[in-house]
Amino acid sequence: xxxxxxxxxxxxxxxxxxxxxxxxxxxxxxxxxxxxxxxxxxxxxxxxxxxxxxxxxxxxxxxxxxxxxxxxxxxxxxxxxxxxxxxxxxxxxxxxxxxxxxxxxxxxxxxxxxxxxxxxxxxxxxxxxxxxxxxxxxxxxxxxxxxxxxxxxxxxxxxxxxxxxxxxxxxxxxxxxxxxxxxxxxxxxxxxxxxxxxxxxxxxxxxxxxxxxxxxxxxxxxxxxxxxxxxxxxxxxxxxxxxxxxxxxxxxxxxxxxxxxxxxxxxxxxxxxxxxxxxxxxxxxxxxxxxxxxxxxxxxxxxxxxxxxxxxxxxxxxxx
Amino acid sequence: xxxxxxxxxxxxxxxxxxxxxxxxxxxxxxxxxxxxxxxxxxxxxxxxxxxxxxxxxxxxxxxxxxxxxxxxxxxxxxxxxxxxxxxxxxxxxxxxxxxxxxxxxxxxxxxxxxxxxxxxxxxxxxxxxxxxxxxxxxxxxxxxxxxxxxxxxxxxxxxxxxxxxxxxxxxxxxxxxxxxxxxxxxxxxxxxxxxxxxxxxxxxxxxxxxxxxxxxxxxxxxxxxxxxxxxxxxxxxxxxxxxxxxxxxxxxxxxxxxxxxxxxxxxxxxxxxxxxxxxxxxxxxxxxxxxxxxxxxxxxxxxxxxxxxxxxxxxxxxxxxxxxxxxxxxxxxxxxxxxxxxxxxxxxxxxxxxxxxxxxxxxxxxxxxxxxxxxxxxxxxxxxxxxxxxxxxxxxxxxxxxxxxxxxxxxxxxxxxxxxxxxxxxxxxxxxxxxxxxxxxxxxxxxxxxx
Numbered sequence: 001x002x003x004x005x006x007x008x009x010x011x012x013x014x015x016x017x018x019x020x021x022x023x024x025x026x027x028x029x030x031x032x033x034x035x036x037x038x039x040x041x042x043x044x045x046x047x048x049x050x051x052x053x054x055x056x057x058x059x060x061x062x063x064x065x066x067x068x069x070x071x072x073x074x075x076x077x078x079x080x081x082x083x084x085x086x087x088x089x090x091x092x093x094x095x096x097x098x099x100x101x102x103x104x105x106x107x108x109x110x111x112x113x114x115x116x117x118x119x120x121x122x123x124x125x126x127x128x129x130x131x132x133x134x135x136x137x138x139x140x141x142x143x144x145x146x147x148x149x150x151x152x153x154x155x156x157x158x159x160x161x162x163x164x165x166x167x168x169x170x171x172x173x174x175x176x177x178x179x180x181x182x183x184x185x186x187x188x189x190x191x192x193x194x195x196x197x198x199x200x201x202x203x204x205x206x207x208x209x210x211x212x213x214x215x216x217x218x219x220x221x222x223x224x225x226x227x228x229x230x231x232x233x234x235x236x237x238x239x240x241x242x243x244x245x246x247x248x249x250x251x252x253x254x255x256x257x258x259x260x261x262x263x264x265x266x267x268x269x270x271x272x273x274x275x276x277x278x279x280x281x282x283x284x285x286x287x288x289x290x291x292x293x294x295x296x297x298x299x300x301x302x303x304x305x306x307x308x309x310x311x312x313x314x315x316x317x318x319x320x
Numbered sequence: 321x322x323x324x325x326x327x328x329x330x331x332x333x334x335x336x337x338x339x340x341x342x343x344x345x346x347x348x349x350x351x352x353x354x355x356x357x358x359x360x361x362x363x364x365x366x367x368x369x370x371x372x373x374x375x376x377x378x379x380x381x382x383x384x385x386x387x388x389x390x391x392x393x394x395x396x397x398x399x400x401x402x403x404x405x406x407x408x409x410x411x412x413x414x415x416x417x418x419x420x421x422x423x424x425x426x427x428x429x430x431x432x433x434x435x436x437x438x439x440x441x442x443x444x445x446x447x448x449x450x451x452x453x454x455x456x457x458x459x460x461x462x463x464x465x466x467x468x469x470x471x472x473x474x475x476x477x478x479x480x481x482x483x484x485x486x487x488x489x490x491x492x493x494x495x496x497x498x499x500x501x502x503x504x505x506x507x508x509x510x511x512x513x514x515x516x517x518x519x520x521x522x523x524x525x526x527x528x529x530x531x532x533x534x535x536x537x538x539x540x541x542x543x544x545x546x547x548x549x550x551x552x553x554x555x556x557x558x559x560x561x562x563x564x565x566x567x568x569x570x571x572x573x574x575x576x577x578x579x580x581x582x583x584x585x586x587x588x589x590x591x592x593x594x595x596x597x598x599x600x601x602x603x604x605x606x607x608x609x610x611x612x613x614x615x616x617x618x619x620x621x622x623x624x625x626x627x628x629x630x631x632x633x634x635x636x637x638x639x640x641x642x643x644x645x646x647x648x649x650x651x652x653x654x655x656x657x658x659x660x661x662x663x664x665x666x667x668x669x670x671x672x673x674x675x676x677x678x679x680x681x682x683x684x685x686x687x688x689x690x691x692x693x694x695x696x697x698x699x700x701x702x703x704x705x706x707x708x709x710x711x712x713x714x715x716x717x718x719x720x721x722x723x724x725x726x727x728x729x730x731x732x733x734x735x736x737x738x739x740x741x742x743x744x745x746x747x748x749x750x751x752x753x754x755x756x757x758x759x760x761x762x763x764x765x766x767x768x769x770x771x
Contacts, residue, residue, distance in 0.1 A: 067347055071768075075417045075444030078347045159603070160595035179598025182539050184746055268540050271597065271742035287414040289731040290440055292347075 061303075067296035074290045085297035095298070098278045101188060102257060105277065108192025109199055109256035114248050116196070117203030118241070122233050124204075125211045136208065139201035147198075151265035154194045155181070158266075181267050187275050194262055199255070203248045210244035211237060246317030253313075254306045278302050356449040356484065357666055360456050364397045364671045371401040372668060375419060375426035376655065377409040381688045382622070385492070388684050393675050400668055402428075413437050420446040420660050427663035428672060430655035431487060433470050434728030435480060435765075438656050442486045443477045447658040450485040453670040462677065463489060463694065466560065466722035470652050478769060480728070481564025488673045489653030491681035493693035493713040495621045496548040496650040498637040499608075502704065504531070504615045512635060516552050516642045519616070523591050526615050535614025536592040537604030538745060541738030545618035547650050547726050549579035552641055556648045559723040567766055571758040580744055580751035587745050597745070609634075621691045621709050622654070631689060631703040638712030648721040649712065653693065686710065693717065730765035733758070 043050075068085050072078035089095050120139075124132060142150065157164050158180035165177040180190040214236065222232045260279035263269060269276035269284075278298050286295035378386050383406060390402045405426065407415075413432045417440060419425040431437045431447075441447045454460055460468065467489050474483035498519065505512060505522075508529055513519040523533035536545060551559070554575030562569040571577075586592060593604060593613045607613040609624055611633075617624075626634060640647045657676060659669045675681065682692035686699060691709040694717070699707050716722050727734035740757050743749040749757070 063347075070347060072347050073440050073443070075440050075446065155600065158598070159600075160598040179595050182595075182597030182599075182742075184748065266539075268738075270539065270541065270739065271746060272739050272748070284735065289436065289735070291731075 064296045064299055067292055068300050070293045072292045074286075074292045078293070081293065085293045086301065088294060089297055089301060094273050094276065095278075095281055097273055098276050098281050101275060102259070102277050104188050105192050105195060105259055106253060106256045108189070109195035109259070110249060110252035112192075112196045113199040113203045113252060114245065116200050117207050117248070118238070118245075120204050121207035121211055121241075122229075122237055124208060125237075126229065136201075136205055140205050141201065142198045143202045145198075147261040148265060150194065150198060151262050155266050158190055182271055184271050184274050187267055187271060191262055191266060191275055195256065195259070199252050203252070206244050206248055207241055210241045214240035242317055246313050250310050250313050253309050257302055257306055257309075356451040358452065360452040360670070361667050362456060362671065364668050365399055367399065367665050367668050369399050369401075370665050370668055371403055372427040372663075372665060372672070373425070374402050374404045374428045374672075375407060375412060375416070376404065376430040377407055377412040378430070378655070379406060379408070380625070381627075381690055382492075382654065385681075385685055385688050385690055388688075389676060389681055392680060392684070393672055396675075397668075397671070400672075402672065417441060417444065417446065420658075420662070423662050425660060425662065427660050427665065428669050429658055429660065431658050433487070433652060433656045433724065436728070436731045438471070438487055438658065439473060439477065439480060441658065442473050446661055447486055448661055448663070448666060449475065450488065450659065450670065450673075453666075453673070454485045457670070457674045459485065459488065459674075459677070464717055464720045464722065466556075466720050467651075467653065467693070469560065469564065470722075470724050470728075471656055479565060481560065487656035487658045488677060489693070490655060490657060490676045491678060491692060491694045492654055492685045493621065493651050493691045493709075493716075494654040495638065495691065495709065495712055495716070496544050496551065496618060497621065497709070497712050498548065498639060499617045499619055499624060499705065500635045500637065501608075501611060501615050502633055502635055504611070508615075513637065513639070515640055519637075519639065523586070523616070527589065527591055532593055532614045533591040533616060534586060534593070535604055535608040535617040536587075536596045537599040537601050538597045538742060539600040541734075541741070542601055542604075543727070543734070543737050543741065544620055546579055546583055546737070546741060548618040549582055550575045550726065551648050551650050551723055552639055553578040553582075554648070554723070556646070556721055556723060559648070562762075563724050563726060563729045565729060565762070565766055565769070567763070571755045571762070576758060577751045577755045580754050583741075584744055584751060597742075621712075624705075626705055627689055631705050634705040636705045636708030636712060638708075638715055646721060647712075647715045647719050648723060649716050650725060651693075651713070651716055651722045652724055730762045732765070733761055736761040 067078075069080060069082060070078035071081045071084070124135070156162055159165075160177075160179050164180065168174065168177050178186050181187050183190075218236045218240070219232065222236050227235060258279050259277045260283060263275055263277050263280050264283070267275045269280050279302070282295045282298040282302070285291045285298065374386075374390070376386055386404065390404060394400055394402065409432075412430070413436075416429055416431055416437065420429065420441060431441060438447075468485070469481045471485055471487040471489060472483050473480050473486055498513075500512065504526075508526060508531070510522045510525055511518070513522050526533040534545070536542060552575070555573070558569050559574045562571065562574045587596075593599060593607075596604070604613060605619075605623065608617050609626070609630065621636070624630075624634065638647055638649050657673050659666055659673070663669050677694055679695045679697075682695035682697045685692045686697045686706070689703065689706055691706070691713055693713050696714075697710065699710055701707075727737060730736075736757060740749055740754045744751065744754050
């Protein structure tokens with residue numbers, strides 16, 4: 001207790017403003033005993049949180065990495081297989097195809113919503129109309145719905161006799177009607193469009209708030225220089241939204257890489273394996289066909305991929 | 321500076337963890353091997369007042385069935401209380417291995433047969449070898465061999481389908497057969513088919529009358545039709561041996577190619593529900609029960625969920641084989657009952673397992689509209705589908721004609737079949753290539769078993 005009080009009082013009064021930098025400089029050369037103790041006290045305060053984090057995040061992470069080097073059914077003794085699970089992920093035709101599928105989903109979950117979001121944000125902020133809040137609210141709604149509800153909803157919409165085909169027929173476009181979720185060519189784009197629908201509103205709201213924080217003088221200046229709407233978008237709006245685009249990219253890309261619920265509820269990876277994603281393959285390996293090592297390897301690869309993407313986006317967006 | 325220090329500390333912790341984890345101990349313990357308990361007894365009272373935990377995956381009518389059996393057993397043995405936990409099928413089969421490792425976990429549980437569930441549990445020494453109880457209660461005489469095999473493994477778990485009992489069936493069956501819509505057949509003036517030729521002739525007539533012969537769905541995998549057809553073409557012993565992993569028997573010997581060819585032909589002839597590729601299983605099932613989407617339907621018994629008047633609106637056929645007069649059908653108990661290796665009162669648990677195969681258990685099943693197995697029962701006369709199902713089970717009992725579910729042959733077989741079936745019906749694979757894919761799936765699994 002006494003130590004804690006000492007810590008509080010030291011950090012509380014802060015000392016004279018001029019002394020602090022000098023003290024830090026001295027520390028850098030050779031930390032005094034008390035300063036070193038202080039640092040450990042800080043760690044002590046963080047310990048409960050760190051411990052919890054270690055138990056629920058770090059330890060399972062380490063375990064997953066460990067499992068990924070074994071062939072294990074989840075119950076009986078495991079056998080060491082080295083990198084075989086990783087090799088299988090990239091060489092097994094079905095498992096490898098999940099990577100191709102997820103690239104298609106990336107376009108629908110990330111690129112398309114961001115492009116559409118930018119476009120609608122630019123339009124909305126240019127022409128301020130009454131009732132825009134309601135408009136925004138409607139587009140944001142999918143973000144609030146549970147993914148299971150969304151999946152079930154679209155399963156109905158995509159059914160052979162569902163509203164989408166009915167609508168096509170109503171316009172005499174019978175030739176375009178399809179078994180959307182049962183079609184080898186169309187099932188994946190059909191699933192992707194659900195993702196676009198879900199993330200579009202989110203991107204739009206994010207960009208609208210971003211645009212409103214761009215200084216109005218910049219727009220004014222651009223207009224005075226004779227910039228049209230397109231020019232204004234590319235010279236003012238787009239650069240001003242760099243931070244928001246980075247956030248949107250990070251969130252939507254990682255969401256796309258993790259796509260599970262949508263596929264599991266609608267197609268289970270079918271027809272054939274045309275909509276199988278790494279996350280669905282992971283789930284099947286972990287819980288349906290007991291091959292825990294393979295599941296762990298898929299998980300580790302996807303986690304590393306997510307990390308690389310996030311790092312790359314941060315690097316690029318923060319570059320001056 | 322500070323950040324670097326923390327990162328270094330954190331890095332060291334993680335690295336140490338990885339090293340410790342990967343080098344020191346492989347995941348998955350090797351629990352002490354369980355041999356069959358030696359001191360077994362039928363005396364339930366001896367255990368004193370005991371409470372046993374039971375986990376199973378049965379809901380609705382099946383749930384009522386197990387509840388009634390628990391009440392019946394507790395009445396017979398007042399010193400026993402059975403505490404039941406019901407979980408949905410997927411939930412229980414995917415977590416049973418964890419539950420059984422827990423000392424306070426269930427004493428009795430319903431597992432899924434085959435390598436995927438029961439085999440894994442046995443290999444991990446999580447369930448008891450029940451041979452001594454089988455001898456004590458005479459299960460070998462009571463249970464048809466084609467059903468008994470479904471619960472047996474060699475003690476080193478190198479083979480399935482013979483050896484020691486690791487689970488028991490129950491006095492109910494889950495079969496694959498053909499349902500028909502009674503009113504529609506009458507309306508079209510078609511007699512109830514007696515064999516596959518009749519069925520195809522009827523289907524052609526139905527199609528000519530502008531109706532749909534077979535209810536089917538394709539979005540989320542539907543194997544009942546393919547496997548039902550396979551049992552009509554395949555040799556009983558070959559089929560059993562294939563599924564029980566005799567490497568000498570290949571999928572081509574089991575009527576698989578023929579079944580796939582027939583199914584594809586039916587689809588090409590427009591005998592299946594239009595747009596089945598885009599229809600999911602639940603929708604097709606509900607439509608069929610509502611009288612839409614087809615006159616016949618290959619289905620697992622119990623899946624239609626018929627009750628009341630509906631029991632009379634549908635009939636059930638267990639067709640004889642395409643050649644010969646024998647009846648072979650896909651069928652098993654709807655669960656493999658296991659006793660946990662950690663159960664403190666295995667004698668009591670075994671008595672309950674035996675009770676689940678008793679006359680009472682069969683009769684309770686019929687009273688609830690479920691398909692009885694193993695015993696003769698009195699059938700109600702106002703339930704056409706149930707009578708058909710019970711007659712089907714009785715025929716399979718007397719022919720010893722059960723074949724297990726095909727997907728027991730390897731843990732990934734269900735996926736392989738579902739995926740290739742979609743490819744087949746879309747014209748992207750041939751029946752022959754489909755059969756090859758099935759073989760390579762199982763052979764891959766067998767190779768792993770051997771290593």
